[in-house]
Amino acid sequence: MNGFKIDEVNLYEQLGLELIVKLSRCFYSKVYADPNPEFRSMFPADMEGAIRNQYEFFVQRLGGPPLYSSRKGHPALRPRHARFPITRENVERWLGYMRQAMVEVGIPDDARARLDEFFTASGSFLQNIDEHGRRIY
Numbered sequence: 432m433n434g435f436k437i438d439e440v441n442l443y444e445q446l447g448l449e450l451i452v453k454l455s456r457c458f459y460s461k462v463y464a465d466p467n468p469e470f471r472s473m474f475p476a477d478m479e480g481a482i483r484n485q486y487e488f489f490v491q492r493l494g495g496p497p498l499y500s501s502r503k504g505h506p507a508l509r510p511r512h513a514r515f516p517i518t519r520e521n522v523e524r525w526l527g528y529m530r531q532a533m534v535e536v537g538i539p540d541d542a543r544a545r546l547d548e549f550f551t552a553s554g555s556f557l558q559n560i561d562e563h564g565r566r567i568y
């Protein structure tokens with residue numbers, strides 16, 4: 432998915448690897464502490480693996496080296512999310528933790544607004560169960 436405000440600048444160069452890793456670590460510490468088992472149980476026991484999948488994808492999507500694809504191939508986000516129940520509630524929960532994490536690790540405001548647009552759009556794109564419980568993809 433292109434044409435987002437994240438594509439107008441090189442956020443990988445602006446933020447750096449360390450801050451991107453910190454963001455995924457902070458985000459997943461919230462996900463794995465989530466009290467709702469319907470949400471939390473989607474995520475694998477291996478939290479370190481989930482953190483790595485995410486930050487490697489972010490690094491490449493934000494203009495850095497293709498860490499994710501050189502290890503796992505095309506990100507194919509919809510197929511890779513198809514087995515999880517991604518309801519509107521779960522999208523909002525995911526976005527809520529990501530927004531908190533961006534603030535906590537100190538992503539600068541301009542970058543945060545760009546990332547927020549990208550996460551919001553991709554979250555909606557990945558929702559696969561509609562408000563009537565029907566499968567979208």
Ligand code: HEM
Pocket residue numbers: 473474475480481482484485488503506508511512515517521522523525526549550553554555557558
């Ligand atoms: C909308 C709510 C979302 C939910 C509930 C969700 C859930 C999950 C789950 C359960 C995994 C498996 C963890 C793993 O094995 O790595 C995963 C992986 C992943 N997610 Fe999401 N996700 C959401 C949104 C997003 C968004 C917005 C992005 C990108 C901007 C994203 C990118 C990824 C990537 C790159 C992986 C690793 C895929 C793999 O290598 O198998 N996800 N997600």
